[in-house]
Amino acid sequence: MQMDIIQNKALPAWHPVINYQLEAALISKLLSELDTVACSSEPQKFFNIFNQLNSIEIRFVRKENQLFPFLEKKGWDGPSKSMWSFHDTLRQELRLTRKQYDAHEYDALDRDFKFLKNSILTLLRTEETVLFPNALKLLTTEDWLQVKKGEEEIGWMNGLELNPTTRGNDETNAPKGNNTVNPYEQLHVSEGFISLEQLNLIFKTMPVDLTFVDENDKVAFYNRGEERIFPRSAGIIGREVKFCHPPKSVDTVLEILEKFKNGEKSEASFWIKHNNKLLYIRYFAVRDVQNNYKGVLEMSQDITTIKTIEGQKRLLDWQT
Secondary structure, eight states: OOOOGGGGTTSOTTOHHHHHHHHHHHHHHHHHHHHTOOTTTOHHHHHHHHHHHTTHHHHHHHIIIIIHHHHHHTTOOHIIIIIHHHHHHHHHHHHHHHHHHHTTOHHHHHHHHHHHHHHHHHHHHHIIIIIHHHHHHHOOHHHHHHHHHHHHHHOOOTTOOOOGGGGTOOOTTOOOOOOOOOTTSEEEOSSSEEEHHHHHHHHHHOSSEEEEEETTSBEEEEOOOSSOSSOOOGGGTTOBGGGSSOGGGHHHHHHHHHHHHTTSOSEEEEEEEETTEEEEEEEEEEEOTTOOEEEEEEEEEEOTTGGGOOSOOOSOOOOO
């Protein structure tokens, strides 16, 4: 399958759909190359190509965190439910392929890879015939410009060279914000004073992912650290929190919110293995002085190194 970029020649070069089409062409190319390589006879070559294909995860993340929220605002939440579930199925198939490779089960991999390929091609066809045509009808140019801004924070599949104008260098048509807040004005917080600039720098420096969901279950804030554990982009601001999690996790999220709102619980904790890291994920109910529910704060932290700490360290060991 080869995406027909010519069919959208009317779209400007910066348009996110053009980027998706370029990625789809790359995916098709990689799948074609894998058709000619048997893992059982050329395992290293197979792995090199598969490793590029595995970066399709960034495409999934971009759709889930940037495109889908804009479609939800237009009343179309189907992709957030069904297509996200299909992404998760593909993630499982990609992990299985990697597991087979690591276990040197090359013959089984050669036999099973066709299922992964067919699943990916099915997704590309659904995008081309359903997702993008409907998205182009629903979203305005202003919407697409906002989608583009958030996508730059998430990124694109590696190995893909995008037109420089898609990277945000052309600000001609970029929407202009109207920020009347003085970033240096001192804000009176619960204890002391701090400027908005200082506050943002603190949030950026913290080695913890923070996301705040208000009392109406809408995402109101996330911190933009140097290396977030879970990707976020501006498209999730104002998004219903139930659409910010994989479909298989939604029931758990809704249960937490219900318990927090009725006062039964005020904290929920999880720890999971993700990308060879041990992650500690905590949810806290946020209440005012009258104990009224005002939202939930989600905190995620990589505790892989922390988990190994023993004994004491009371002296600096900086290298000169």
